Amino acid sequence: MAHLQASQLFSVQDRVVVITGGGSGLGRTMARTLSTNGASKIFVLGRREDALHETVSQSESSGVVIPVPCDVTSKESLEAAYQTIAAQTSHVDLLVANSGTMGTQMRPPGPKADGSNPTLSEVRDTLFSIPMEDFSSVLNVNVVGAYYTVLAFLPLLEAANKRRPAPERDVLTPPSAQVVITSSIAGFIRLVPFSYAYNLSKAATTHLVKMLSTTLAPYQIRVNGITPGMYHSEMADPLYANGGVQGLGISEGSFAKESIPATRGGGEQDIAGLIVWMASASGGYLNGSIMVTDGGRLGVVPSVY
Numbered sequence: 112m113a114h115l116q117a118s119q120l121f122s123v124q125d126r127v128v129v130i131t132g133g134g135s136g137l138g139r140t141m142a143r144t145l146s147t148n149g150a151s152k153i154f155v156l157g158r159r160e161d162a163l164h165e166t167v168s169q170s171e172s173s174g175v176v177i178p179v180p181c182d183v184t185s186k187e188s189l190e191a192a193y194q195t196i197a198a199q200t201s202h203v204d205l206l207v208a209n210s211g212t213m214g215t216q217m218r219p220p221g222p223k224a225d226g227s228n229p230t231l232s233e234v235r236d237t238l239f240s241i242p243m244e245d246f247s248s249v250l251n252v253n254v255v256g257a258y259y260t261v262l263a264f265l266p267l268l269e270a271a272n273k274r275r276p277a278p279e280r281d282v283l284t285p286p287s288a289q290v291v292i293t294s295s296i297a298g299f300i301r302l303v304p305f306s307y308a309y310n311l312s313k314a315a316t317t318h319l320v321k322m323l324s325t326t327l328a329p330y331q332i333r334v335n336g337i338t339p340g341m342y343h344s345e346m347a348d349p350l351y352a353n354g355g356v357q358g359l360g361i362s363e364g365s366f367a368k369e370s371i372p373a374t375r376g377g378g379e380q381d382i383a384g385l386i387v388w389m390a391s392a393s394g395g396y397l398n399g400s401i402m403v404t405d406g407g408r409l410g411v412v413p414s415v416y
């Protein structure tokens with residue numbers, strides 16, 4: 112029964128991992144989690160070197176987490192990061208394309224104090240006044256950046272597959288190489304709690320998971336997605352503050368049931384457990400899957416303000 116024990120099922124021993132957006136929030140938690148559970152190398156990418164070094168210093172196993180400055184909106188920067196990493200590892204088992212941005216607030220005005228809707232010209236004025244560049248810069252990081260990140264690392268992912276042992280009858284072969292893309296439940300929601308650009312970008316990111324999992328299927332590179340709800344991070348902090356939630360918001364009662372049925376935000380353990388499972392042998396049958404981790408929020412997000 113050894114193969115059914117949790118230590119076997121969820122082992123991420125010796126995995127080589129690349130995480131974009133590894134200098135903060137969910138990416139940092141994933142890096143710290145995988146390093147404390149035996150991954151051999153974790154390359155964390157992002158623009159701010161000090162943030163990447165902070166992830167290194169917060170990780171338990173020394174020398175495992177390696178900072179690599181990178182802007183995912185630049186092919187040159189991605190190629191340079193790829194070369195830096197290729198010089199330090201023969202392969203990558205798991206690529207987490209996690210970098211993202213919320214951008215500026217981009218939502219129509221809500222109902223007036225008397226409950227009436229804003230006029231159509233008020234809706235137009237609010238939305239049309241936002242520069243197109245604000246819109247496209249969100250798509251550029253969340254969609255274009257994720258897409259080119261995956262393309263950049265394909266050779267190292269393929270190299271991981273070449274290291275797999277030959278199949279043995281009735282023995283589970285170790286999982287094939289995998290890409291995990293961090294999308295958002297915002298991509299499923301028609302209400303615009305914060306930004307048209309963000310929601311649309313995440314709908315596209317989720318579709319990117321599906322498209323890439325099809326394109327890469329012949330090469331046995333699996334592509335899965337994570338769609339978080341509310342997790343406290345640099346990006347989410349203003350949303351927590353606006354909602355009057357103090358701190359991490361992970362204790363029950365932090366949020367109203369009508370907003371998140373679990374009545375709390377996502378905690379480190381929630382995302383840690385998910386990435387360990389996805390990266391482990393028992394996650395090896397996932398392909399083209401979208402993992403919703405939101406405490407039930409998607410089921411109750413209201414359709415009106």
Ligand SMILES: NC(=O)c1ccc[n+]([C@@H]2O[C@H](COP(=O)([O-])OP(=O)(O)OC[C@H]3O[C@@H](n4cnc5c(N)ncnc54)[C@H](OP(=O)(O)O)[C@@H]3O)[C@@H](O)[C@H]2O)c1
Nearest residue numbers: 132135136137157158159182183210211295341342344346
């Ligand atoms: N927190 C939530 O509730 C939540 C919910 C749904 C989805 N998500 C998604 O989760 C992912 C991680 O976000 P987070 O919540 O952990 O927020 P975060 O702490 O703000 O992390 C975003 C990360 O993306 C990196 N990044 C932004 N632009 C980049 C660029 N051009 N090149 C490289 N890296 C870039 C940032 O690093 P630098 O600034 O140093 O480049 C930062 O580390 C995002 O894709 C986000 O959309 C989060």
